[in-house]
Amino acid sequence: xxxxxxxxxxxxxxxxxxxxxxxxxxxxxxxxxxxxxxxxxxxxxxxxxxxxxxxxxxxxxxxxxxxxxxxxxxxxxxxxxxxxxxxxxxxxxxxxxxxxxxxxxxxxxxxxxxxxxxxxxxxxxxxxxxxxxxxxxxxxxxxxxxxxxxxxxxxxxxxxxxxxxxxxxxxxxxxxxxxxxxxxxxxxxxxxxxxxxxxxxxxxxxxxxxxxxxxxxxxxxxxxxxxx
Amino acid sequence: xxxxxxxxxxxxxxxxxxxxxxxxxxxxxxxxxxxxxxxxxxxxxxxxxxxxxxxxxxxxxxxxxxxxxxxxxxxxxxxxxxxxxxxxxxxxxxxxxxxxxxxxxxxxxxxxxxxxxxxxxxxxxxxxxxxxxxxxxxxxxxxxxxxxxxxxxxxxxxxxxxxxxxxxxxxxxxxxxxxxxxxxxxxxxxxxxxxxxxxxxxxxxxxxxxxxxxxxxxxxxxxxxxxxxxxxxxxxxxxxxxxxxxxxxxxxxxxxxxxxxxxxxxxxxxxxxxxxxxxxxxxxxxxxxxxxxxx
Numbered sequence: 257x258x259x260x261x262x263x264x265x266x267x268x269x270x271x272x273x274x275x276x277x278x279x280x281x282x283x284x285x286x287x288x289x290x291x292x293x294x295x296x297x298x299x300x301x302x303x304x305x306x307x308x309x310x311x312x313x314x315x316x317x318x319x320x321x322x323x324x325x326x327x328x329x330x331x332x333x334x335x336x337x338x339x340x341x342x343x344x345x346x347x348x349x350x351x352x353x354x355x356x357x358x359x360x361x362x363x364x365x366x367x368x369x370x371x372x373x374x375x376x377x378x379x380x381x382x383x384x385x386x387x388x389x390x391x392x393x394x395x396x397x398x399x400x401x402x403x404x405x406x407x408x409x410x411x412x413x414x415x416x417x418x419x420x421x422x423x424x425x426x427x428x429x430x431x432x433x434x435x436x437x438x439x440x441x442x443x444x445x446x447x448x449x450x451x452x453x454x455x456x457x458x459x460x461x462x463x464x465x466x467x468x469x470x471x472x473x474x475x476x477x478x479x480x481x482x483x484x
Numbered sequence: 485x486x487x488x489x490x491x492x493x494x495x496x497x498x499x500x501x502x503x504x505x506x507x508x509x510x511x512x513x514x515x516x517x518x519x520x521x522x523x524x525x526x527x528x529x530x531x532x533x534x535x536x537x538x539x540x541x542x543x544x545x546x547x548x549x550x551x552x553x554x555x556x557x558x559x560x561x562x563x564x565x566x567x568x569x570x571x572x573x574x575x576x577x578x579x580x581x582x583x584x585x586x587x588x589x590x591x592x593x594x595x596x597x598x599x600x601x602x603x604x605x606x607x608x609x610x611x612x613x614x615x616x617x618x619x620x621x622x623x624x625x626x627x628x629x630x631x632x633x634x635x636x637x638x639x640x641x642x643x644x645x646x647x648x649x650x651x652x653x654x655x656x657x658x659x660x661x662x663x664x665x666x667x668x669x670x671x672x673x674x675x676x677x678x679x680x681x682x683x684x685x686x687x688x689x690x691x692x693x694x695x696x697x698x699x700x701x702x703x704x705x706x707x708x709x710x711x712x713x714x715x716x717x718x719x720x721x722x723x724x725x726x727x728x729x730x731x732x733x734x735x736x737x738x739x740x741x742x743x744x745x746x747x748x749x750x751x752x753x754x755x756x757x758x759x760x761x762x763x764x765x766x767x768x769x770x771x772x773x774x775x776x777x778x779x
Binding site: 327328331332333334335339345347358359361362363364366367406410 | 688
């Protein structure tokens, strides 16, 4: 589903963010991407979204070599990856249902289809009863669920979460991770970049650890590790 | 493009126009003011052009005829002149007729001319109109070659001044138009820039979920075009009222000033103002979308 081959990213000022990263994430995998700040997690995410190009190496996502993408193809490429952020990124003046529907409206999905899919995905994240609420009326955990619903509503093969629990208390964080795990069980490939050591240790999933731009560890049923 | 997509664009544009209503009002007013000035100016320009054209057609060349000539010789000269290329009309005016005209011009004070009948100082002349003002110079040259033509005079100076005036108006007009258009485009692009800024969150999400660049741009372009449209309406209304008022008064007070009638000019002018409003709005937002959206 995702493969990095010898990927190196050097920023114009000469800072090298990733060095010779080679990894494979298979369809249906659940992967934690861990490492201290500045280890290269953000660069990894940006390369995956094709917000940036690697200086060297090859990135293939769902059969698409990102180097071959023309600028007009990028929006269509992005539709393969549902994205969740630490700061939720919801539209404050729209309701929960509108926020989720927005993702479909900008993709020109027919209205009937939107009306069918939005309640489905809100049900999946357990927010059916809040569909008319505005984000400000929700707790942090609920807002993140809305963000997850928005990321999933277009059925992307990959869900990419960048510090999804960074703004949440441990209890809520755990709920969000369970939700992501449930989504993974339904067949979506899930990649979570995170600092949440306890959760990573408890979930016993594949862990890829980055440090100074290199993959220092990649183990099935791994833990966060002691050094960070 | 689907209908629901256009609904989305329009609702986004309206949402944004309402949200930044102060800037919207400012931009729409600027468009209206610029187009109004432009409209009034264009009306002035087309009318001056029209007046200049009318006057140009009235320009005539006078050929004075040798006093000793017999009537047959005079008739021969008239025929020759009429046959010259570029001549539209040639009329023989005897010195008696010329004196009568002079008397008419003097009106009440024609006693000043008393006694001139016996010793008329005026000369028989041919009054010639050319087909176009450019024909004047060659016709004058030809006339001078005809034996029996004693003197040729024409209003060269007036022609030259008219030409110069028309040219100056056109150049000044172009400069003013460009300035106004630039100012309007600038203001609209500034408003759209604020809009882009106000909506950066939505734009970010749209990019994230894979909206195409054009999908993101359209609402902004529509917003600019809408501002141009809204501005052109009051401008057109005011220009129409102004010109109807002006022509009514001028026709009544100064009937000899050949202003174009409202029906002759206003339809085209209104279409031009409307088109320019839309263009300026679209252009202004296109600049901002290009520079600040970076989609």
